[in-house]
Amino acid sequence: MHTSSRPLHHHPFQWNQHPSLSSPSSRLSFPNYSVSTLLISSNPLPTLHSAAVKTTATKVLAMAKRSFPTKDNDFASSADLQFESPLKIVEYPDPRLRAKNKPIDKFDDNLKKLVDEMFDVMYKTEGIGLAAPQVGINVQLMVFNPVGERGEGEEIVLINPRVSKHSQKTTLFNEGCLSFPGLYADVQRPESVKIDANDIRGSRFTVTLSGLPARVFQHEFDHLQGILFFEKMTDEELDKIRDGLQGLETKYEKSTGLPRPEKIETRKRSKTGVGFGKS
Numbered sequence: 001m002h003t004s005s006r007p008l009h010h011h012p013f014q015w016n017q018h019p020s021l022s023s024p025s026s027r028l029s030f031p032n033y034s035v036s037t038l039l040i041s042s043n044p045l046p047t048l049h050s051a052a053v054k055t056t057a058t059k060v061l062a063m064a065k066r067s068f069p070t071k072d073n074d075f076a077s078s079a080d081l082q083f084e085s086p087l088k089i090v091e092y093p094d095p096r097l098r099a100k101n102k103p104i105d106k107f108d109d110n111l112k113k114l115v116d117e118m119f120d121v122m123y124k125t126e127g128i129g130l131a132a133p134q135v136g137i138n139v140q141l142m143v144f145n146p147v148g149e150r151g152e153g154e155e156i157v158l159i160n161p162r163v164s165k166h167s168q169k170t171t172l173f174n175e176g177c178l179s180f181p182g183l184y185a186d187v188q189r190p191e192s193v194k195i196d197a198n199d200i201r202g203s204r205f206t207v208t209l210s211g212l213p214a215r216v217f218q219h220e221f222d223h224l225q226g227i228l229f230f231e232k233m234t235d236e237e238l239d240k241i242r243d244g245l246q247g248l249e250t251k252y253e254k255s256t257g258l259p260r261p262e263k264i265e266t267r268k269r270s271k272t273g274v275g276f277g278k279s
């Protein structure tokens with residue numbers, strides 16, 4: 001995710017709305033991390049055959065079934081996690097932004113290297129969050145640092161994240177996206193979310209995010225479901241970036257020699273035609 005070029009530190013809206021963000025590092029140090037809340041604690045991604053699952057309650061088994069693939073071949077393979085450095089940002093309408101993102105069950109050095117490279121490209125492009133499909137790797141991985149500066153704030157790595165709760169209260173925020181260079185528009189989202197995810201070592205943890213971290217998380221979480229930020233906009237907001245979206249579609253055709261895999265034009269027609277759409 002991107003914010004406008006104005007530095008976060010001087011963004012009056014954020015200060016007024018989220019005074020707690022004045023200390024991003026304390027906010028993001030996951031003080032809520034509580035082992036007792038973890039249904040799947042140190043076992044990163046138990047399969048149905050693992051000892052941990054056998055010895056725990058049926059509830060956990062049900063949850064494992066619901067939350068994680070039960071077939072090993074649903075997890076990302078080594079080939080899925082192969083990358084070339086430096087990573088390059090994939091721009092709309094590249095189909096990799098819409099592909100299925102596989103969960104990760106190998107927490108190895110290759111994964112650490114990928115995470116490092118993702119932070120590198122995120123800082124270089126002045127982003128504050130980045131999801132793996134945005135660098136062409138279709139796996140359940142996101143990185144973010146709401147401060148957007150190396151060495152400041154906190155670097156967050158979330159693998160196989162899920163949302164367990166979100167606030168009824170929503171806020172409006174001007175979002176940008178590294179896969180949509182130069183395009184910004186307001187998006188309404190819940191103010192806070194309770195999530196769980198694996199960390200880089202594979203441990204499962206739970207945390208509640210609010211304010212900007214919650215905003216960045218939800219934007220990146222959408223990427224992991226193949227959802228792009230313009231789909232969360234009102235029609236009025238979407239109209240503001242419609243030309244820009246078409247510009248990116250044309251750029252895609254010119255640079256790849258392929259027809260655009262999706263069209264914002266078509267989307268609008270079907271939305272008005274049928275009378276519903278993702279909002």
Ligand SMILES: [Zn+2]
Pocket residue numbers: 001002176177178179219220223229
């Ligand atoms: Zn994005």
